[in-house]
Amino acid sequence: MDGKAYRSNAVSRDQIVFLTDYPEGKAVDVYYNPLDVTDSVLVRSPLQHSYLYIAIFLFTVIIIATLYWTVKNWREGV
Structure with missing residues (x-):
């Protein structure tokens, strides 16, 4: 090598x-x-496409956090 x-x-x-x-x-x-x-x-x-993987990961985290916040507020009746 x-x-x-x-x-x-x-x-x-x-x-x-x-x-x-x-x-x-x-x-x-x-x-x-x-x-x-x-x-x-x-x-x-x-690692050539590592920026794409990071972007997908961050997008997924944002979606999960948004869903969690929405369900939490809905259960509290806000």
Whole structure:
């Protein structure tokens, strides 16, 4: 494991890509670009979309807190 990012541009659309030597703690993205003649394999950080996860978590907390406050006030008859 040398810690480098690996990219393969020489893969046809009919082949399955196996990336066996990639840095630990990294995820492998396989995506298809219809404007390109090749598929690409990129090694990316697993924290690449962490802001999205944080936003979803905060949104969920706000919804739960709002529901709790609404039910609490409804039971008290406010």
